Amino acid sequence: MSAIEIEGLHTYYGKSHILHGVSLSVAEGKLTTLLGRNGAGKTTTMRSVMNLTPPREGHVRVFGQETTRWPTFRIAAHGVGYVPEGRRIFPNLSVEENLKVPLERPGPWTIQRVYELFPRLEERKMNRGRQLSGGEQEMLSIARALLLNPRVLILDEPSQGLAPLIVREVFRIVSQMRDEGISILLVEQNVRMSLEVADHAYVLDDGAIVYDGPAAELAADEERIQSLAGATAEEWEEAPQQ
Numbered sequence: 001m002s003a004i005e006i007e008g009l010h011t012y013y014g015k016s017h018i019l020h021g022v023s024l025s026v027a028e029g030k031l032t033t034l035l036g037r038n039g040a041g042k043t044t045t046m047r048s049v050m051n052l053t054p055p056r057e058g059h060v061r062v063f064g065q066e067t068t069r070w071p072t073f074r075i076a077a078h079g080v081g082y083v084p085e086g087r088r089i090f091p092n093l094s095v096e097e098n099l100k101v102p103l104e105r106p107g108p109w110t111i112q113r114v115y116e117l118f119p120r121l122e123e124r125k126m127n128r129g130r131q132l133s134g135g136e137q138e139m140l141s142i143a144r145a146l147l148l149n150p151r152v153l154i155l156d157e158p159s160q161g162l163a164p165l166i167v168r169e170v171f172r173i174v175s176q177m178r179d180e181g182i183s184i185l186l187v188e189q190n191v192r193m194s195l196e197v198a199d200h201a202y203v204l205d206d207g208a209i210v211y212d213g214p215a216a217e218l219a220a221d222e223e224r225i226q227s228l229a230g231a232t233a234e235e236w237e238e239a240p241q242q
């Protein structure tokens with residue numbers, strides 16, 4: 001069974017037709033990455049899954065259950081954690097208060113376990129959200145989503161705007177979560193590192209899937225990455241080495 005299965009999604013903003021029949025699946029216990037240029041439709045795909053921007057056509061299934069017309073809160077309660085672009089943490093609440101915001105869904109993730117995964121957050125638990133660095137804010141957003149004990153986690157560009165060392169740390173945590181059994185859909189513009197950690201990759205271009213295959217296969221084909229995902233040779237070379 002797939003954690004998430006998307007079939008033939010067509011999504012619009014008003015009259016603008018953004019997704020043109022997007023289909024993809026996130027295998028249980030695997031890390032799937034969705035890559036693509038600016039404006040390709042990655043965020044719209046995530047919003048369609050969460051029904052934040054309801055698709056006009058197509059189907060979404062989560063662990064075999066059709067969720068297409070469900071309200072967002074019910075999709076979340078069914079086990080889908082969503083960390084949107086831009087780290088929506090509460091700037092005036094402390095780290096610990098931010099972590100206490102989500103409605104609890106019982107499971108292995110507790111505040112204590114989240115602190116073990118993110119020791120930095122424990123050190124800063126009394127600091128307010130706005131006092132955190134970009135990397136710490138991203139960790140807080142991911143930590144908050146984990147406390148919902150999701151069975152599948154959707155991350156929208158967690159590395160955006162972070163310094164290279166912190167980016168590496170975020171990717172390390174993402175693959176650690178996969179190793180702990182969480183199914184993950186990772187939306188990224190950092191092509192190289194996403195392909196390093198992912199099991200399966202999709203590339204979206206202009207609202208349509210243009211690559212669907214093993215991440216390792218795409219990683220080995222630099223020319224293809226450049227033509228599909230728009231990563232320039234410089235970006236590819238400048239990415240820090242393992």
Ligand SMILES: Nc1ncnc2c1ncn2[C@@H]1O[C@H](COP(=O)(O)OP(=O)(O)OP(=O)(O)O)[C@@H](O)[C@H]1O
Nearest residue numbers: 013016018036037038039040041042043044045189
């Ligand atoms: N609220 C909106 N109203 C109208 N058009 C929108 C809206 N949000 C996004 N779009 C358009 O939909 C298209 C897809 O946007 P989307 O945000 O899904 O792309 P993306 O792949 O996530 O890009 P990025 O890498 O920049 O985050 C773009 O052309 C964008 O301009």
Ligand SMILES: [Mg+2]
Nearest residue numbers: 042043044085
């Ligand atoms: Mg986006």
